[in-house]
Amino acid sequence: MPTSNSSTRYFDFFYALLLSENTRRKSERFIVYIAVISFIAHLLLILAVDTGLVSLKGPTDLLINPIAAIYTPFSFILIYEVYLLVYYLPKSTSIYIGKQYEIITLIVIRRIFKDLSKVEFTEDWFRVKEDLLFTYDLIATVLLFLFIFAFYRFNKSASGPPSEPGSLPLATQRFIRLKNILAMVLVPVFLVLAAYSLGNWVYENFLIDKQVEAGISDFNKIFFDEFFTVLIVTDVLLLLISFLHTDQFSRVIRNSGFIISTILIKLSFSVEGLLNTLFIVVAVAFGVLILGIHNLYDQLEDKPEKATNA
Numbered sequence: 001m002p003t004s005n006s007s008t009r010y011f012d013f014f015y016a017l018l019l020s021e022n023t024r025r026k027s028e029r030f031i032v033y034i035a036v037i038s039f040i041a042h043l044l045l046i047l048a049v050d051t052g053l054v055s056l057k058g059p060t061d062l063l064i065n066p067i068a069a070i071y072t073p074f075s076f077i078l079i080y081e082v083y084l085l086v087y088y089l090p091k092s093t094s095i096y097i098g099k100q101y102e103i104i105t106l107i108v109i110r111r112i113f114k115d116l117s118k119v120e121f122t123e124d125w126f127r128v129k130e131d132l133l134f135t136y137d138l139i140a141t142v143l144l145f146l147f148i149f150a151f152y153r154f155n156k157s158a159s160g161p162p163s164e165p166g167s168l169p170l171a172t173q174r175f176i177r178l179k180n181i182l183a184m185v186l187v188p189v190f191l192v193l194a195a196y197s198l199g200n201w202v203y204e205n206f207l208i209d210k211q212v213e214a215g216i217s218d219f220n221k222i223f224f225d226e227f228f229t230v231l232i233v234t235d236v237l238l239l240l241i242s243f244l245h246t247d248q249f250s251r252v253i254r255n256s257g258f259i260i261s262t263i264l265i266k267l268s269f270s271v272e273g274l275l276n277t278l279f280i281v282v283a284v285a286f287g288v289l290i291l292g293i294h295n296l297y298d299q300l301e302d303k304p305e306k307a308t309n310a
Helices: 002-018 021-050 066-088 093-116 129-158 170-207 212-216 224-242 249-268 274-302
Strands: none
Touching: 002 021, 002 170, 021 066, 066 093, 066 170, 093 129, 093 224, 093 249, 093 274, 129 274, 170 224, 224 249, 249 274
């Protein structure tokens, strides 16, 4: 019994430290401050480069146009979205998946801000590769926003009134506790991964003798390529753990479909251009379709069986 009480105290302590509502609010304020400061710092750095106070080893798209400065605060907003993803993991699997879609959409929007600084306004718009990619990203953003709206609409229509934790079945309570433990592990994992990814990128592009431009083209892949790899492992663990909660066929297919969707997003980082955008749009559309079919399947199972006596 003392061991059980001790483990409960540790659980409550780390939960309050990492996943409580108070921590979420503090993290939100901190990210807002950092985003504002980083935006101003980026603008000042662009000014320093433009006036010749700072010289670079090579050209970089992030330091030649003030519009590109928006890229930096968006990066910190993405970090907060990563935290929200982990925050909602124990509360709702569907919202957790929805946060994945929000993150990849914000990555596309961040890329648009970066590309805005080098768009060429010419009559040959559809013949210039950069302009075409910019157009594809604009269309993809609208589609992704629409798909995310549909995803949350499907999720809301399938959700019933919230239940008190104590009134839930024992298997469900254990499942939620396991998801809480998994979420608490993911917070430090993502923090370490973010610090390592950023440090490694800075070292390879600024501290050793390489062209700066070579690394800038892969800036969108920093952290998030590995991030979605971790998410795939997490999704598989959730699928396996979910069997402790339910073996319902539609729920298993839904969770399996979410894993496929995450894998498609991960694959988008291995390709460039139009194929990258297509992978992202198809991944999110697939997740929305899976959730919609899952809801229809649940409605079919919930219908009372009618007597068929003749």
